[in-house]
Amino acid sequence: DVKVTQSSRYLVKRTGEKVFLECVQDMDHENMFWYRQDPGLGLRLIYFSYDVKMKEKGDIPEGYSVSREKKERFSLILESASTNQTSMYLCASSFGTAGGVSYEQYFGPGTRLTVT
């Protein structure tokens, strides 16, 4: 069974704090993704990584950075948390694209972050 785990289900941080969200997958997937999900806006891609130490910006990377030092682990960093980063953060992983075929993404349970 594919497992994607996230370090916290709920997190409360203060404005200006540095926040680390950790994600670990156990399926040897090449790709890992960070999304945020907000009511009325759906799932939006923040950053993704297709290999160790590689990262690509998604649709809304401002205010975030990422780190992928090991294949199974992908971290999302909020350098200086702000109230507009209050959201549900979802991590996902998948195999890399091959022969024109895309593979399903497996999602973690999510971290509900509140910035006060």
Next chain:
Amino acid sequence: GQNIDQPTEMTATEGAIVQINCTYQTSGFNGLFWYQQHAGEAPTFLSYNVLDGLEEKGRFSSFLSRSKGYSYLLLKELQMKDSASYLCAVTESGYSTLTFGKGTMLLVSP
């Protein structure tokens, strides 16, 4: 850019059939995914369509028309546990990323 549209909400009755539509406009379209997401939980994979036509998986079926930029998810014999948000997502050729629609909240009533 990409534009994906799906209805915000739908309601249906237990035992009935419901069709959730998704239209998209994207360059380099490769395939379309459907995910189910129960409240407070992670999205889970339902289907992936690359070619035109209908793919059936038990009570759930998904259809794709590449020329019309259109897909639907068909749920038969609805059960209360089918109350969830259904997310349509498209992928482009050569890319592993998904672009999601805003989701359709389905409420199944007795």
